[in-house]
Amino acid sequence: LPRMQSSGSKPCPCPSFKLREVASMYFTMIAVFLVILVVALQGSAPRGSDFPYKVPLDPQGLLELSWNVSYPEQAVHFQLLIRDLRFGLLFGMSDRGEFENADLAVLWSDGHNSYFGDAWSDAQGQLHMDSQQDYQLLGARRAPEGLYLLFRRAFSTCDPKDYLIEDGTVHLIYGILEKPVHSLQAINISALHRGLQRVQLLKPNITVPELPSDMKTMEITAPNVVIPSQETTYWCYMIELPDDFPKHHIIMYEPVITAGNEALVHHMEVFQCAAEFDSFPHYNGPCNSKMKPDRLNYCRHVLAAWAMGAQAFYYPKEAGLAFGGPGSSRYLRLEIHYHNPLVFKGRHDSSGIRLYYTATLRRYDAGIMELGLVYTPVMAIPPGEDAFILTGYCTDKCSRLALPAAGIRIFASQLHTHLAGRKVVTVLSRDGRERQVVNADGHYSPHFQEIRMLKELVAVFPGDELITTCTYNTEDRSRATVGGFGILEEMCVNYVHYYPQTQLELCKSAVDPGYLHRYFNLVNRFNDEEVCTCPQVSVPQQFFSVPWNSFNRDVLKSLYGFAPISMHCNKSSAVRFPGEWEKQPLPTITERLPEPVPRCRPTPGPRPAAPVPLDLGQLRRD
């Protein structure tokens, strides 16, 4: 590996020396300008509409983050409301919400003077000032409800210590300083009251389609539930549509959150039940209760889904989601995930989802298609892997058979894995060349599964391939993780929302079982260890008995990248399109999409970097 010298810290000699003086003058001017700016902003109240997205950071709602995204500027503007400012706070971003190797904006006070600065934490959690200040303070304002901090951050900075803001999930972290500190370095990050919140920071910039005048609303809400005093509850509530409710199109939906419960309602989904059953029992209680009727498991067709930080969901103007009418169940299931880590007792909640629907059907019915891997144990992840990759294919053969000549348009996507999932991406490939990312989340969390609007429609035509790749971490596991439905088994799925609806409900793959059998044979023969991964036992049992040395790991990876696949090109989970779907060749990719190279723009600021002093008056001491 080629070596690089670390940058020396000595100043440059002669010609650059004069340059430095000029630069220093310049940065002094900038600093003065910034101070004037801060003072100027003290008086101006930020308008709510400037920050359309809002999320509570902590379960008590003491910290409330609002933000907007400027794509022309490639920057996010943040407004942080601190309801009960003590001696400062940390706010920032990190790969998966950890406080080590994090990128932080820090407001701290020694009890008399307050400062704001852009900092980073090292692998031990020790704070350091960034050499370049990329959280740019734009203002601070006291209001009756608390202190508002306004700051700006470019998606990509030139500072290698900074987090790169990308599409998909961003893990926000916060920490509250409860004692005065004399310097940034004195902050002990492990002693803070702290936490994390996941959001999609880079919301797509979508024009809201026009809504019809005959639009009606229906609230699917919990009937004044008492939120259980436990950290995690999935609440299930059954709703029945009126008799003879005709076919409508859902064209929009939005969350209805009971005031005060904003930090407790983590996510909500409305499912439609299976049409083959005439009736479903009523139910109102925890989804994992022994009392819950089994039949509720047949209510799995997603009508609407919302997660914290999400706004209203709008269908594209050409399409709506069909509900009601013949061939569709009258029964709906509302599922609410309450996240109550402070185990509040006796909180009442009537949150839910408000559906906006119309009888004036739009041109197209919207549909949902499942991409990725079949739920089968042949797709497995060895234990102790930090980033093992599995890939599921929707092949050209299937899309050629199932899609209309004019193609379909994907407008939204919901990524899904179980607990080991860390990244998910679906790429569209045509004629062997990757063309477009359908949806990607490099910081995916199984605890944050939103339906996300795509930034632009993705057109998929007959013959196109949709390749879904999931990255898993099994460092904490001691045996192989196989594919399947169980919480400790894995999935790799992208539910894509598209129009016009087709018969194709499932376009997924798994490795050919015959080739997996050859792999187990090879493991038996190649390794010195006398291990029996006999074909008589089940595939999971064979995986559990593989000795996971580097060779067996590598060869499994190679197998998944080489062996032919079994395709599930299905009308429903049980009915395949006609054709030969076994031992299909893996799609070949001759041209990959280029790796995005984030272009940074250096943020001007004083060098060496210095914190910005703030006048917040005397802060409260206990």
Place this chain on the structure above:
Amino acid sequence: LPRMQSSGSKPCPCPSFKLREVASMYFTMIAVFLVILVVALQGSAPRGSDFPYKVPLDPQGLLELSWNVSYPEQAVHFQLLIRDLRFGLLFGMSDRGEFENADLAVLWSDGHNSYFGDAWSDAQGQLHMDSQQDYQLLGARRAPEGLYLLFRRAFSTCDPKDYLIEDGTVHLIYGILEKPVHSLQAINISALHRGLQRVQLLKPNITVPELPSDMKTMEITAPNVVIPSQETTYWCYMIELPDDFPKHHIIMYEPVITAGNEALVHHMEVFQCAAEFDSFPHYNGPCNSKMKPDRLNYCRHVLAAWAMGAQAFYYPKEAGLAFGGPGSSRYLRLEIHYHNPLVFKGRHDSSGIRLYYTATLRRYDAGIMELGLVYTPVMAIPPGEDAFILTGYCTDKCSRLALPAAGIRIFASQLHTHLAGRKVVTVLSRDGRERQVVNADGHYSPHFQEIRMLKELVAVFPGDELITTCTYNTEDRSRATVGGFGILEEMCVNYVHYYPQTQLELCKSAVDPGYLHRYFNLVNRFNDEEVCTCPQVSVPQQFFSVPWNSFNRDVLKSLYGFAPISMHCNKSSAVRFPGEWEKQPLPTITERLPEPVPRCRPTPGPRPAAPVPLDLGQLRRD
């Protein structure tokens, strides 16, 4: 893969808007300052000692590059002498000397006005102005011998289009503009008179040791050879030391180049012959001539080596290279590589190497040790690979047996592969943790094999491991490349120069042949193709018959990363240290050296970037 938006080009709204005005004022000031600087430098003659390193770029010597390296500034200062300026020139750097995706400084003239700018070429060879100007023009001066251009370049810039200057080989490229051009974009790079030159730009910053007063010199030079009028000649010339020449220490050597042949003498080596033969025939002629006596092949022990761009080689003050005395051959072989692409005829040459030696022996004899891979076909590279990696090990077991308790000090290194080699690196590992890079060349070329002084001595102790990794490109080959001596076979070697000399001459490895046999079995069994890679035939034959699908490639990689090794822990190429050296475990690495993150410093300059106008007067038109 997570996606990033490309930077928008719209200006920022309000607060930043005022900032832009300030910035604009600032950059105007900088621009004015730079113009003053350019004018000021017109008069000052650059002194030769400011640029200690010099190399001709083209075979005619029309372009001569001198440079110095400032490690505190992390920058290179270049002085380019253009003997016969036409309408400008391109000078730059690229991965392997190609003109596509290159980083270029361009001087161009429309016949009236001249400009200097930092540019880049895209994958099609089209030139574009860099958005950031990192080749900083420091001056231009007319002199009787030609035009001197002075410019500066930081090792690492913040511009992703720029080349990162690292240790090891740098491929410099040049192109001469023979017609006026009206803009940078109008330059047709494929129509230029152009070429490449390889140099080690980042010369180590070494203090020259004190030289003894009894130092003598000996010139080993060609006897007025007529350079053959062909592109490539390896010239061999035998020299005999005086009878009873006692043991001396070579403490320094330097090139002696016949004036006018600077661009033709590519590299030179002095080899000592094997002591077991009493005499060697005299010879003066091409090394590949049928007339060359076979016995000259026993003259392979390197005494001195020089390549274009290298300066004098100094041994560390504690050590010298023994020559003369009993047990050492009196015969030396000088080998000169003439590179004569313009096929000049009748050029006479008496170049060679001047040895500086002393009878006052230094404390330590220096030694040369061979690290890397054994020359055996079991280490092979599949065809069509763009970056296949092979690794050779010097294990803890061998170093424990062969090195003195106080360890050895490596002070220089010569990397060696055959034609497919692209990168070579040796890393020192202790207790399973990588500690230090011994020598690395990420742009290694088999056509540029210098002995390089290390920036710092590397101490190696008993129990340490030295791991040498070579990267090969076989995209132009249709069958496997096996290890061996042939020019189309491969090697992976690092000759390390160290003191005190030990008995260990060779510390190299290869994969265990039994495990390779299992690999060929697996290939036969796993693949559907009926291919016979039978054990009766030779290992190269077995490799040539492997069907190179992705699985067989991947599994070979996995095999090399997993299978035990056969160690050559040898006193000479035939005599092993006592011990069991077969089926040895691969060294395990629990901690890798961190990937270096090049820290850039943004170069201030006008934005959008603009070329710098130069007053060079009227330029010559044919």
